[in-house]
Each structure stands twice: as C-alpha cells, then as structure tokens.
Amino acid sequence: MTNFRLLAAALLLTFASSLPAAAQKLPLNELSRYLNSFQTASGAFTQVNDDGTISEGRILIKRPGRVRFEYKPPEDMLVVADGDTVGIIDGKSNEGPQGYPLNQTPLSIILARNVDFSRARMVTDHSSDGTTTTVRAQDPKNPDYGSIDLVFTSNPTELRQWVINDSGGSRTTVILGDLTTGVSISNDNFVILGIGTGSRPER
Incomplete structure (x- = not known):
C-alpha cells in the first residue's frame, strides 16, 4: 500500500510540475463559460483511488448527463452515466452491474446542460495557488x-483534474490528459447493460 501511495504522490507532483507559470485566479463566470463551451470530449485519464491505487483509461463525455470511463487492463471495469444513472460494471464481481x-x-x-457556478451555495471554495x-x-x-x-x-482555460469527495468521506482523483472537444460520440457508448436503463434520448 505504501508503494501505491508513493506512486500517487509522484504522479500528482509530475502533474503540478508540468503546469505553466503563475497565473491569476480565474473568475467563476469564465469557468462556467468554458464547461458550457463544449458538448463532447474525449481523452486519457489517470485515476488515483482513495486507497492510493492507480488506474488508467479513456474518458468520453457527452453533455448533458453522459460520461464513460473505460479502464485499461489489469482493471476489468467500466463506469457509464447514461443521463439518469451511473452504472458500475466490474468484470471481477459476481454481483452484476x-x-x-x-x-x-x-x-x-x-x-x-448548463453549468452555472454563480448559483447560491453551489461553490463553497474558490482559490488559486498561483x-x-x-x-x-x-x-x-x-x-x-x-x-x-x-x-x-489558464491560457487557454482547461479542466485538468477533479477530485470527488463522496458522502462517505473517500476521495477519488481523476487527472485528465489533453481533452479533444467537439468530437462525434455515439449514444451507444452510454448504454448500461444489465440494469434496465438503456440509452436515453437527446435532451
């Protein structure tokens, strides 16, 4: 476990050292504008799990409501959001999706569909490390x-990573590679088999 945590720390340090020089804090309206500027995107991701283990894969985004995380071996997992449901398909589990x-x-x-960080009580912290x-x-x-x-x-504004802080207190970090936006992505990528949700119509 210690080795996994050291790898995670080294990965995050590499990410930080590759960033550009000091920049001013980006305003919330600019961040909302950026996220609303594209409907689709694809790229590579690296995930640092709460226990320090690391996974890699490819992400597909189709807003509103759709995302697909395809994990590379040795992981045998797929995570898909179809607009209403997040499905977790673990090939190593006998419990099904x-x-x-x-x-x-x-x-x-x-x-x-419309990200608006100006909504009351949505943003609880807005900071910059320079x-x-x-x-x-x-x-x-x-x-x-x-x-x-x-x-x-910044220059240009780009989303580089996110950290999910769930209600149980665990943290999952997703570090994004360069996202390619405006790509053609079929809705077939967001069908969750075995749960009964199916694909959702465009909204």
Whole structure:
C-alpha cells in the first residue's frame, strides 16, 4: 500500500510540475463559460483511488448527463452515466452491474446542460495557488451528496483534474490528459447493460 501511495504522490507532483507559470485566479463566470463551451470530449485519464491505487483509461463525455470511463487492463471495469444513472460494471464481481442515480453524485454538476457556478451555495471554495484555479462545488439543495474539486489552468482555460469527495468521506482523483472537444460520440457508448436503463434520448 505504501508503494501505491508513493506512486500517487509522484504522479500528482509530475502533474503540478508540468503546469505553466503563475497565473491569476480565474473568475467563476469564465469557468462556467468554458464547461458550457463544449458538448463532447474525449481523452486519457489517470485515476488515483482513495486507497492510493492507480488506474488508467479513456474518458468520453457527452453533455448533458453522459460520461464513460473505460479502464485499461489489469482493471476489468467500466463506469457509464447514461443521463439518469451511473452504472458500475466490474468484470471481477459476481454481483452484476451496480446502478446509482446520477443526480446524487457530484459528477452531475459538470455534466449538467448548463453549468452555472454563480448559483447560491453551489461553490463553497474558490482559490488559486498561483498556477491553477480550484473550485469546490456541490449540489446547493443536497450538500450531503458530496462535493467535487475542479482544477483548471489558464491560457487557454482547461479542466485538468477533479477530485470527488463522496458522502462517505473517500476521495477519488481523476487527472485528465489533453481533452479533444467537439468530437462525434455515439449514444451507444452510454448504454448500461444489465440494469434496465438503456440509452436515453437527446435532451
């Protein structure tokens, strides 16, 4: 476990050292504008789990409400949000796919049709370390669902990582590679088999 935590720390340090020089804190309206500027995106991701283990894979985003995390071996896992449900398909489990309401997860904040960080009680922290701007956001009506820390760089504005702080106190960090936006992504990528949700119509 110690080795995994050392790897995680080294990975985060590498991410920080690759960022550009000091920059001013990005305003909330600019961060909202950036997230609303694209509907689709794809790219690589590295995930640092709460126990320090590290996973890698590819992410597909199709707003509103859809995201797909494809994990590389040795992981045998797929996580898909179809607009209403987050399905977790673990190939090593005998229990079958597990489903959770998307609107009860902090990820729904950035998958919304219209992201608006100016909403009352949505943003609980907005800070800069001189290199990145970090926003902590939550569902204003249901703060008990957890929060998400979004880390942005500037020139141009880009989302570089997020941290999910769930209601149970665990933290999952997703470090993004360069996202390609405006790509064509079929809705077939967001069908959750075995839960009975199916694909959702465009909204």
